[in-house]
Amino acid sequence: MVKAASRQSVPVRRADAERNIAAILAAGTRLLSSDPAASVAAIAKAAGVGRVTLYGHFPSREALVEAVLNHVIGAADPALEDPALETAPAPEAMAALLRSSWEILDQHRRLFVAADRTMATERIRRHHDRPLRRVERLIERGRRGGDFRTDLPLPWLVTTFFSLVHSAAQEREEGRLAPEDVERVLITSMLSLLTDGVSAFS
Amino acid sequence: MVKAASRQSVPVRRADAERNIAAILAAGTRLLSSDPAASVAAIAKAAGVGRVTLYGHFPSREALVEAVLNHVIGAADPALEDPALETAPAPEAMAALLRSSWEILDQHRRLFVAADRTMATERIRRHHDRPLRRVERLIERGRRGGDFRTDLPLPWLVTTFFSLVHSAAQEREEGRLAPEDVERVLITSMLSLLTDGVSAFS
Incomplete structure (x- = not known):
């Protein structure tokens, strides 16, 4: 028994x-x-x-913050799935992906700040491998279709996406960027980075 | 006695x-x-x-890393002084400032990695207030002279400078960016961000 x-x-x-x-x-x-x-x-x-x-x-608190970050990124991932990412013109699809990524990050902006205080940026980035693969596929498609530049390395362009979106979170948190400006600023910046040089030849 | x-x-x-x-x-x-x-x-x-x-x-180790970071930034600052920053065409001056900033950061890339592991990004950024004021003055001059865009907020453009240069350090450290590519990648990216939209109207 x-x-x-x-x-x-x-x-x-x-x-x-x-x-x-x-x-x-x-x-x-x-x-x-x-x-x-x-x-x-x-x-x-x-x-x-x-x-x-x-x-x-x-x-440790660090381990807990990291687990929460991983949990939130995993839970948010399905919201980033969008069939239009594969079919819409690449610049439009990029604008949509920036909007949905920002919406999620803005909701959990302070969790990102907590992670940034206790974890190396590279470690935070590794938890974003899955969403960043989506960014990479879209940029690749835009390059193949002639919408996005090919004179900068693909991994660098993926990094700038991660870096600009997370910079926007810092700027919001510090009050240096108005909430109503974020989407436009992100979309304009990222498309400048991705298409400058392309438009000059088209 | x-x-x-x-x-x-x-x-x-x-x-x-x-x-x-x-x-x-x-x-x-x-x-x-x-x-x-x-x-x-x-x-x-x-x-x-x-x-x-x-x-x-x-x-604490954190306090020591922060003091070393502050010491290095202070010691490097005079190397960033360059009268051409006030007189050369703004895009050329920006390329020169990116080159000299990268040269210093690359030398101390691992110290930056150490700081990134123990300090919040915002705290690291505050130690860069003085070099970033130089970036801000140059972008302002470029905007006044019609070389740089005015459709994105000035503080955001200053942030992208900080963010791209430090992303390049991470990419180098992780082996995702080749040493011989960094300068070109940084200059091309930053000038795309600063001038896209300007060239379309000129």
Whole structure:
């Protein structure tokens, strides 16, 4: 009997752990997206778990911030799927992708600030591999179709997308860029980077 | 006599402290510019001071990295002074400023990586206030003279300079950008951002 009970308790404990992790990530998303300095204690409290339980899953605040960032990027990814990305003229598709990317980032701007304080930029970028592959495919298509420049390396153009969108988040956070200007500024900047030189020859 | 000795010892101790700080900053610059993970112990050893002395001046590794960053930016600033920045055609002056800025950053690329790991981007940027004012003045002059666009906010254009140059450092460090390509990529990108839309009307 004892054996049977102990066999059963493993999946039960696993289900508990999964529920706790889900609650911690949800609370972390909510709290860090409104205050980048939100403490581990506040996140544990909002998740309804003890600090010991939280630290059992995420051994440091850095680890927790990174897990929340990864969770948010994963959850947001389907919202970036758009069949028009494959079919619309590349500059239009780029404008649409910048709009949807900014909408998500702006919502979680403070979580990005929290991540930027504790993580290297390269590490933050690695969590964006999947959305950045979408950017890369679109830029490639625009180059093949003659809409986008080919005189700069493809990886550099992908980097400028990441870099400009995240700079816009910093600028918003610091009050150097008005909310109503962000989309236009991002689209104009990115299309200048992608098409200058192309228009000169067309 | 004790009184006189103690009066004398204050400047002596101050001179000692200043010598130690200078040695720590010099060693920190050397070590962090070749290994962004250089330890406090290694920097203290290279500076010829004890760890206790080092921690007396810089209470944490973060504080030391920040002080070294500030020291390097201050020391490099005169190299960015160039009378041609005020007189050469704005696009040429911008290309020259990108070249000299990159030369300095490339030399200390790993120190920047060390800072990026421990400091928020906004904090790193604040240490660049002085060099960025030079960028701002040049962009302003280019806008007044009709060489640079006026349809994007001036602070945003200054931010893109900071952001592209530091992205190039990351790309170099990660091996995604070839050393011989950096200058051309930076100049082409920044001038596209600054002049696209201007050329269309000229």
